[in-house]
Amino acid sequence: MAVSTDCHKAQQDFPKVLILKPISFLAHVGERHVASNKFTFLKAYESSLPLHQFLSTHSPSIKAILSSVGTPITADILQLLPEVGVVVTTSVGLNQVDLPECRRRGIKVANAGSVFSDDVADFAVGLLIDVLRKVSASDGYVRKGLWATKGDYPLGSKLGGKRIGIVGLGNIGFAVAKRLEAFGCSISYNSRKRKPHVSYPFYESVCELAANCDVLVICCELTDQTRHMINKEVLSALGKEGVIVNIGRGAIINEKEMVQCLVQGEIAGAGLDVFENEPDVPVELFAMDNVVLSPHIAVFTPESFLDLMDLVMGNLEAFFSNKPLLSEYGD
Numbered sequence: 001m002a003v004s005t006d007c008h009k010a011q012q013d014f015p016k017v018l019i020l021k022p023i024s025f026l027a028h029v030g031e032r033h034v035a036s037n038k039f040t041f042l043k044a045y046e047s048s049l050p051l052h053q054f055l056s057t058h059s060p061s062i063k064a065i066l067s068s069v070g071t072p073i074t075a076d077i078l079q080l081l082p083e084v085g086v087v088v089t090t091s092v093g094l095n096q097v098d099l100p101e102c103r104r105r106g107i108k109v110a111n112a113g114s115v116f117s118d119d120v121a122d123f124a125v126g127l128l129i130d131v132l133r134k135v136s137a138s139d140g141y142v143r144k145g146l147w148a149t150k151g152d153y154p155l156g157s158k159l160g161g162k163r164i165g166i167v168g169l170g171n172i173g174f175a176v177a178k179r180l181e182a183f184g185c186s187i188s189y190n191s192r193k194r195k196p197h198v199s200y201p202f203y204e205s206v207c208e209l210a211a212n213c214d215v216l217v218i219c220c221e222l223t224d225q226t227r228h229m230i231n232k233e234v235l236s237a238l239g240k241e242g243v244i245v246n247i248g249r250g251a252i253i254n255e256k257e258m259v260q261c262l263v264q265g266e267i268a269g270a271g272l273d274v275f276e277n278e279p280d281v282p283v284e285l286f287a288m289d290n291v292v293l294s295p296h297i298a299v300f301t302p303e304s305f306l307d308l309m310d311l312v313m314g315n316l317e318a319f320f321s322n323k324p325l326l327s328e329y330g331d
């Protein structure tokens with residue numbers, strides 16, 4: 001068995017996969033299923049050794065790393081692991097992985113591919129409907145007993161007919177667009193490049209996209225180019241009736257400027273699943289009933305964990321048998 005101590009000899013034959021910090025999906029599906037008598041998970045966080053000592057001790061046998069969104073895979077860590085040939089992540093976003101260093105070393109990187117695209121897209125639409133129709137805010141109103149004492153709650157705004165700007169038209173962006181089209185919204189987008197065969201209007205400038213939309217949904221990756229791409233200028237272009245939804249990464253938005261815009265009524269509301277310094281959330285947002293907050297959970301449903309398990313296993317097996325990875329980043 002790859003994850004226990006009951007068969008020491010056999011375990012030594014399994015390829016070693018390093019895990020630096022606990023991975024919540026392993027707890028959900030049961031890590032024995034994932035290891036499945038094929039790998040030995042070396043869990044650095046269970047060792048009493050300091051990390052660098054643990055890594056130095058095991059480095060000759062570590063060829064693969066399995067990691068999740070909150071675990072930085074830095075050049076410093078990779079430097080301690082000269083034999084590593086693959087980083088498999090359970091996340092879609094890869095901003096926690098030093099990709100240039102992986103490229104330089106020829107280390108392959110696999111992410112969660114499109115396993116979570118539908119879940120994230122559902123959640124983005126949920127956040128938007130919640131902000132526009134004030135679902136959470138009116139829920140709070142009823143629970144506090146204010147309906148009986150203060151009367152009706154202010155009405156929300158209709159989703160159908162809204163002009164939606166998708167920032168980042170990858171798998172997730174497409175899934176959001178498809179859903180919102182079905183609600184009667186019109187879609188346009190900004191991406192690194194115009195997508196061939198896509199009929200939605202393309203805006204090369206995110207500011208222009210914002211100026212021509214009622215809603216921006218942030219679906220792109222966090223990179224040096226997209227960090228703080230959504231700033232005061234973009235939010236002002238979105239305008240006083242505008243709503244922003246972020247299911248990408250917090251730092252794609254300049255959070256300070258967004259909070260200021262919300263405080264000053266320069267945009268109408270926000271649905272936010274991600275933040276710049278998670279788990280810290282700007283306190284100003286707590287008092288705003290035009291803002292819906294969630295703790296970076298758009299991506300996960302237990303149903304999708306089974307698909308993720310297959311993908312993670314498939315990527316590790318492919319790597320150890322010299323086959324192409326199933327979801328190699330950059331493909």
Ligand SMILES: O=CC(=O)O
Binds near residue numbers: 069090093112116
């Ligand atoms: O945010 C989560 C992910 O990138 O998978």
